[in-house]
Amino acid sequence: MLLTMIGRYCLDENPEISTAGYIDVLARIGVSAHATRLTVARMTERGLLERSRRGRAATFRASEVGLDVVRRQQDRTFHDTVDEPRPEGAWTILSFTLPETHRKERHLLRRRLAWESFGLLRDGVWLAPGERDVSAILSQLPGAGVDQHVEVFTAYPKFADVEGMISRTWHLGELAERYHRFLRTWNVARPAPEATDALGRDLVLVSAWRQLLRETPRLPAKHLPRDWPAARCHELFRTLHETYRGDADRIFAGILAEHRLS
CATH class of the missing domain: 3.30.70 (Alpha-Beta Plaits)
Known part of the structure; x- marks a missing residue:
């Protein structure tokens, strides 16, 4: 969720944000202050965040490693085009x-x-x-x-059973079920009930969609099962994100104004 937040709101300026700011954001999806502090500490240890001191207050901003990670996530999430792999058969x-x-x-x-x-x-x-x-x-x-x-x-491949190779590498049946679960979870009147506002819903939505993308191979259409649900899920994701984005942006701007130290 914090990587999603950085990708959505911190790529351009990469502001320093106090611990209280991260707590404020994740509280909107039901994450406790204690769990948020642990998450921020873990991301700092992994080199995704950089820690600074402003008096008694600790502030954090994305490191170059963290920025690189979220840039690639943003490209895959919002700008990726699914084309047939080339050259054919390779x-x-x-x-x-x-x-x-x-x-x-x-x-x-x-x-x-x-x-x-x-x-x-x-x-x-x-x-x-x-x-x-x-x-x-x-x-x-x-x-x-x-x-x-x-x-x-x-x-x-120098053998005919390419489908067998694919089935040993990716579990497409399980992945299809995860896509259908995404549809069941988000194609409802009030999705993400744990979120308190549009910012929380957008963070949960984008993070859930990214998890699906991480597990999705870019296989040629001929190797995918019939009625593959990825396109329906993608359209639902885009529709909901556009619905939440305006209010989410305004809410985060208020949080940043309150908790940002620059």
Whole structure:
């Protein structure tokens, strides 16, 4: 939720915000002050936030790492176009074996591959349809020499059972059910009952949609089940976000004016 907040409201100016400001935002979706403080501390430890002191008050702003993460999330959430993978029939295969000294990089690489719609074919071997440029993913990993442990290929399967390969990599039936759950949750008169206002509803909506995108492979249409529900969910997401956005922007501007230290 905090990454969603930063992406929606803090990318341009990246203001310093007091702990009370983060508490005020997450209180709108029922998160306690204690849980918010723990979350802010955890994000700071992971290098997503930077901590400063203004007298007795602690303030936080997104780090360069955090800004990079939310920029990519924003692009995928609001500006992504779903095209058929090219060239037809090609797959990108990425294989890595990172030693224990690169545990952090290994964890980050797995997360970023998943966000970029790669699927885990088997331990250390990731798969995505089409010819994919992974240089940006590798360049964002901390630590020197990580690329020496990674191999990337463009390949064409030499067997007929491509559907079997896909089913071993992605559980499309389970993913379809998550899309249908999204429809059941949000295509109702009063969605997100835990949210107290439009800001809370928009944060929950965008975060829920991003979670679905993280799990969604960009497979060619011919490899997707009939009546694949992603397009209906996308249209619902766009409609609801436009409904909430105006009021949400005004509410956050008020919170920022109250809790921002610049």
